[in-house]
Amino acid sequence: LTKEKPLRSLQDHVIEKPLGTGPFTLFEHKKGAYIHMQKNSYFFGKGQKIGNHLLGPYVDSLLFRIYGTSDVAILALKKGDIDYYWGDIQPGYIKDLKEQVNIDLYFNKKSALYYLGFNLRRAPFNDKVLRQAVATVIDKEFILTRILQNFGTPMHSVVPSGNHFWYNPKVRKYGQGLDHDQRIKLAHEMLKEAGYSWDTPPVTEGGNVVTPSDILLPSGEKMEKFVILTPPADYDPKRAFAGTMVQEWVRELGLPASARPMAFSSLLDTVKGKHEFDAFILGYGKLNLDPDYLRSFFYSKNDKPRGWNMSGYHNPEFDKIARAQMSLIDTGKRKELIWKMQEMILEDIPYLPLYNPHIIEATFNERFTGWVAKVDGIGNVWSMCVVKPAQ
Template structure:
């Protein structure tokens, strides 16, 4: 029955798209699931967030090339007053899709609603703010609870809602026993847009049709002409966008190959890439993302507490092999918890283990490190013995029991599952008794994050913020709480001091030095071994549209949708 419904939905979609009411300039984008909501407060799922990013752009955007903050709804960079712990935002002279102006009242209203009801997904962007005051029609002054540079990556990257649209809704929930629930469950059919597009039509389970916002006009940076080049962007080339819901990757990719869609807004599974590379009119984009996939140690247990043990493990892991073989070259090796693609904050300095060594050299160095850490064997590992070591003995004199590396199952993440198997083999070569243990993902998270009941684990964070403050969350001592983000139990006074200094340093260049030092400390202490960062691999039709703008996280960004033009001029 479910398959029949999918087929019916697909044929209805084909009929709809053949309707002459949709012009040829319509950009057709494939998505795998229907967005759960058009209510921005509730839009935490991937598909709702993607679509609403074209309706509610934030006060500042990231330049796709430099990743620096670019004023968008804001007219200029914030004016910071260190003595007052305040900053001032002046908004551009823009209009909402209903023709009314964007004003300071809208920004003030947005912030107060978020702070009053502590709206999930948005509150952490505003919890730094003590209060606001309106200076004039387009200017708002923000007072921070304490001086911190984090307002740039949080508050400045917040969207704004229209007070006129939401004021009565908010008033109606004030007397409710569950006002937040009422606000999140409020049904939005046609959100008032401050972005380049507006919602024109929604066919449940089938498609969402966007048309240009007639009141959108914006002076902005042209990413294809360099960070200083300015151009006037009016209605975005008079193009419409239709988001087609497919439900399965197979169906979406078939439509892409046939020309039924211009872009699949999703990371392509490895099995489809080679075929699409041969398809006429299709181009593959491989983009870095700000992610971290790592082997984490439970530092509450022996022998993981031993730094030499961790360094030996790091030496044995061949990251180049993982990227070349498991990722088919579509990824980068990671030596720091900050991705190389995060240009502002990534730091190359610091210790690296095993880089450039052959397999035999890795084994020998790992054995030396284990011996230096006080380990021994009942049968020592050696080249002459064919690396058949047995009975690893800890510094305490006790034999090390079988250890486990928890990994998600192959049907959830085949790369992590296979990486676990490879790490098992590499460690066993020097007598470390370990086995990769697949576990359903939700159970794995519960086991690691809540129970702290594991030896080692391969985990990943696939969508990190560009600001490196997440290092404080992942490795700060204060995060060693129930369901805290410090899953390893790592505790370092030096790291904590650096993390605290970073969160308060208002000088960018000085903060970069601090963050670099934090990365060096983590590389030396190794609570985790960063492994790899897979690329986002996407396919687009370049025979229909040109002007795709790649950036950290892929080509699905606002710059692309403003930059696209027909590949063939009429």
């Protein structure tokens, strides 16, 4: 605390021997290779029945091995070198794993949000109508069937639909129920009414959808090329593919878009740290069930370097409601405000929710049993407490 920047010094301090109070504590860690944890003999829950589970742990240690690629990790699982693949298995592996008698697959919902974010601080996405038109042409059914291969759900609000109490089903749902040509025609009308134009518009006077020329801004100037940043395919193929498809869909309106994969750490720094972007596809893989994260993501004061308001959304009315819901004890009244916040976000679209994937996991079933399925998968503290050696 005597240093010039005590908080930064504390944050940067390397913890070599972390303490833990859970069922396991750290024994050894080799960066990029493995984490070895041993049973905590002082674990408070041992022998207690909590949540209908008689807690252990029933194994002496856990070894988390780190693999460079999914292919290598899946092969290790099939060979029995590991007992559990802790991560989201891509749908392409499922058919093969289903044929393995010693592999059990688990499909669980996630409390997650994967979305298209816009930079509201600069052109072209400082125009709400443009953001709404982009939202209209995105085919979420394609994302569900082709990208997620039906292992997930389309998202229409920034609160997952599985969060039944807080989810607002009445938010504006862009393009829902429309086919491809209907989405193009509706988006074209929205943009035309807002002053955008084309030398060759995407919809002819006869109502046919055609390949358009580059879109012209209300000022008459050509729209500058913009970039949709995504994680690379080897990090998350779903988000990378979604970015490519968004690029193609908006080009059908004459928008000069390009999807660009970027190393994940650089992507976060560009979007969250520097705010030097046009649009991006990211996700929150594990949202809290309490929706106060809406305030964090879209509160005006959080629009700062490394702040949570990455899109630069400013709405005094939203800020007022966001502050008010924090102090409400009456859940019914708070629900009304949370629903209103969702409606405002889906009208203004700093983020466009895209999808919520299921989490797909697998275990080697010959040595251990008792995995506990929950929202966000079987890799939870309950599993760590009750998994036992197979009889």
